[in-house]
Amino acid sequence: QDSDVDVLVIGAGGAGLSAAVSATENGASVIVVEKMSMMGGNTLRSGGAFNSYDPEGQASTKMDDSLKATVEKLLAVEPVSDAHKQLIEDVQKQYDEYLASGSDSLFDSPEWHALQTLDAGDYIGNIDLILTLTRNTLDTKKWLTANGTTWDPTIRTVIGALWNRSAQTTNVSGADFIAALSTQAEKNGAQIYLDTKAESLLQENGKVVGATITNAEGKTVTVNAKSVVMATGGFAANVEMRVKYNTEWDDLGETIATNNHPGATGDGIVMGEAVGADLVDMGWIQLMPLFPVSGGGISGYVNNAIYVNKEGQRYVNEDNRRDVLAQGALNQTDKIFFVINDQTEIDSVQIPQANLDYMVENGMLFKGDTIEELAENMGVPADNLKKTIEDYGKAVDAQQDEFGRATWGARLDNPPYYAASYTPAVHHTMGGLRINTEAQVLNASGEVIPGFYAAGEVTGGIHGTNRVGGNAVPDALVFGKIAGANAAAQK
Ligand code: ADP
Incomplete structure (x- = not known):
């Protein structure tokens, strides 16, 4: 009434x-x-x-x-x-x-x-x-x-x-x-x-x-x-x-x-x-760069992550604005990109092992004890991904890269390695x-x-x-x- x-x-x-x-x-x-x-x-x-x-x-x-x-x-x-x-x-x-x-x-x-x-x-x-x-x-x-x-x-x-x-x-x-x-x-x-x-x-x-x-x-x-x-x-x-x-x-x-x-x-x-x-x-209208495609993921934090395309290469400064990240992703093959993490981020955000195993077993998250193995599971060229991660390690040491990144965490050298795929989605008006x-x-x-x-x-x-x-x-x-x-x- x-x-x-x-x-x-x-x-x-x-x-x-x-x-x-x-x-x-x-x-x-x-x-x-x-x-x-x-x-x-x-x-x-x-x-x-x-x-x-x-x-x-x-x-x-x-x-x-x-x-x-x-x-x-x-x-x-x-x-x-x-x-x-x-x-x-x-x-x-x-x-x-x-x-x-x-x-x-x-x-x-x-x-x-x-x-x-x-x-x-x-x-x-x-x-x-x-x-x-x-x-x-x-x-x-x-x-x-x-x-x-x-x-x-x-x-x-x-x-x-x-x-x-x-x-x-x-x-x-x-x-x-x-x-x-x-x-x-x-x-x-x-x-x-x-x-x-x-x-x-x-x-x-x-x-x-x-x-x-x-x-x-x-x-x-x-x-x-x-x-x-x-x-x-x-x-x-x-x-x-x-x-x-x-x-x-x-x-x-x-x-x-x-x-x-x-x-x-x-x-x-x-x-x-x-x-x-x-x-x-x-x-x-804001697109969220990270809309899950594979369905899983480790975290939304930038500090210990890089983004790579289907060619296994970085294409953007990961700590950039969301519109730049979204446009960058829309320009990649099939509008798809992967977030790469390793054990360091898992320790940092403390994801329970059972959750990780569930995501990996169900194809939501790709895993590799080596970068080659990770690349194979992701379906990206292993040579490219190896070079990308090596170059990123040097950038972490120098605290500087070609994309202008300013937020630095650890090198990606603490296996196992993980990747999840994403595409941009409409997020905020x-x-x-x-x-x-x-x-x-x-x-x-x-x-x-x-x-x-x-x-x-x-x-x-x-x-x-x-x-x-x-x-x-x-x-x-x-x-x-x-x-x-x-x-x-x-x-
Ligand atoms: P904000 O972050 O601004 O609070 P949210 O999306 O979290 O926005 O919350 C908005 C809420 O308003 C949602 O739960 C949504 O279902 C509700 N809502 C939208 N339109 C109406 C409406 N016409 N009458 C009642 N509730 C509505």
């Missing part, structure tokens, strides 16, 4: 559940509607990487010359705006202080994280939003910990993350956030309804005042609310919308795979547009509802639409043309927390 509530949250992924916890903490009554039969959305599927400046966790990572060169390169970029100029000045000052301190552990700060995020998005991201993200990740991380999230102690670089600041949960899975936040939200009194789909927003005199919902019995009901938080995620699983908005790739039609959950159909963008929300950066730093949705004139908040992948403006790996989950959780608190204060 119809109901009345302070805050209606649409979507029970990372952003929605974060908003639900934060809104209830701030005294609001909360209803969360989720159209699927389970919570979690894309957040559940993700590896849960959470990029954050974190002085304690990062202390063991050493700063070297190639990392210094990365910082100096971005500091030398011609500013595109006053805000960018200010950001460069702030980072320069911090970097000078860091150098003067004589520290050899990793240089990091919210501003440096912001500058890298801005650069990776080709300088079209909104700097205020980016700084709101990077200046709140650490607090949000602590808040998540207080609300039941537990972490793997090692900070790494997930694919496309560009810097050693990716924290992950104990199970290296976004499911950990969903479990912790949904438990907390319910403990705080939020009501979560599954199989319950928001169809459209209700608006009175410009203010958003609830939504029309199809409930689990298939009935149309109304939820009246003082405010609504839109947290429906992106549209990577909606082929029509992909094709309509894509400006970046030759083809994003149905022949291109997606690794998204089937509910990522852009509903919140359509509902938002109908009440006058402005859309931003809609043409930029950077565009969406335009918001301000308070997570309020804006119309085309830049005015706030009263009562209307949004967070997570349904929003646009932060990631620009290309999202940094490990920035999506903090985006959803940081802005979800902000949206929930502000929505709770809405009269």
Whole structure:
């Protein structure tokens, strides 16, 4: 039946559940509607990487010359705006202080994280939003910990993350956030309804005042609310919308795979547009370079891995941006590439032997005690692969290669060797509802639409043309927390 509530949250992924916890903490009554039969959305599927400046966790990572060169390169970029100029000045000052301190552990700060995020998005991201993200990740991380999230102690670089600041949960899975936040939200009194789909927003005199919902019995009901938080995620699983908005790739039609959950159909963008929300950066759609083809794999970490094509050769700098990695892979034979690891990475991420054996026995992962044996199992020329791995060993020693790699781990000389095959797949839609730093949705004139908040992948403006790996989950959780608190204060 119809109901009345302070805050209606649409979507029970990372952003929605974060908003639900934060809104209830701030005294609001909360209803969360989720159209699927389970919570979690894309957040559940993700590896849960959470990029954050974190002085304690990062202390063991050493700063070297190639990392210094990365910082100096971005500091030398011609500013595109006053805000960018200010950001460069702030980072320069911090970097000078860091150098003067004589520290050899990793240089990091919210501003440096912001500058890298801005650069990776080709300088079209909104700097205020980016700084709101990077200046709140650490607090949000602590808040998540207080609300039941537990972490793997090692900070790494997930694919496309560009810097050693990716924290992950104990199970290296976004499911950990969903479990912790949904438990907390319910403990705080939020009501979560599954199989319950928001169809459209209700608006009175410009203010958003609830939504029309199809409930689990298939009935149309109304939820009246003082405010609504839109947290429906992106549209990577909606082929029509992909094709309509894509400006970046030759083809994003149905022949291109997606690794998204089937509910990522852009509903919140359509509902938002109908009440006058402005859309931003809609043409930029991210392909995840690593969509499993063979089906297995060791890890998404760059440090101890190389990528080779069907000819057994490297073709790209593995610690590059995701769009560069995806385009690089699309240019290879059959759009296929292999990630090569050895025992070092297995020890590092501690994969149980039974899982490894299962993947190898079922053809999901190729294994070799020698490189020749690995090459044979992969179906690539052994001579080429041997030379590639030898050359890579020399590059590790020199901390330098022809592709411009800056993230170095161990040489690949610790057998057994493993490889899994991958192709790029549609992963994240950077565009969406335009918001301000308070997570309020804006119309085309830049005015706030009263009562209307949004967070997570349904929003646009932060990631620009290309999202940094490990920035999506903090985006959803940081802005979800902000949206929930502000929505709770809405009269
Ligand atoms: P984010 O990371 O931004 O939180 P997710 O993909 O993790 O995005 O979560 C979005 C959630 O919203 C998914 O669980 C999805 O099923 C849900 N959702 C999408 N559209 C609707 C809708 N119309 N009504 C209710 N829930 C929706």
